[in-house]
Amino acid sequence: QVQHVESGGGLVQVGGSLRLSCAASGRTFSSYAMGWFRQAPGKERAFVAAIGWTTYNTYYADSVKGRFTISRDNAKNTVYLQMNSLKPEDTAVYYCAATRDVFARTASAYEYWGQGTQVTVSL
Numbered sequence: 001q002v003q004h005v006e007s008g009g010g011l012v013q014v015g016g017s018l019r020l021s022c023a024a025s026g027r028t029f030s031s032y033a034m035g036w037f038r039q040a041p042g043k044e045r046a047f048v049a050a051i052g053w054t055t056y057n058t059y060y061a062d063s064v065k066g067r068f069t070i071s072r073d074n075a076k077n078t079v080y081l082q083m084n085s086l087k088p089e090d091t092a093v094y095y096c097a098a099t100r101d102v103f104a105r106t107a108s109a110y111e112y113w114g115q116g117t118q119v120t121v122s123l
Helices: none
Strands: 003-007 010-013 018-025 033-039 046-051 058-060 068-073 078-083 092-099 117-122
Touching (some): 033 068
Antiparallel strands (some): 003 018, 033 046, 046 058, 092 117
């Protein structure tokens, strides 16, 4: 059974940083591209970042480009999201998931969703 478990969320002040982790189990981690999405109350789940499975190419939503960095450690079956210069609009539940299409930007193209981790950015 494939599982993704996110961690690292919390409460942080504007301008602060957090590092999210997503630990994968139950499959060959390196055969999938991985992505992070976020969902704020009353809004749809939105693409944040993705990373390829062999090229390690990275892709970001315009709203986080230059502030967030996605990375992966295939030996540890873990993908990370380093979030810097956080803003109140970054407040959301953050999810990781896997995809066969690293260029996909919609949640429907991803599978094996984790339970999410809450990130709250306060003024």
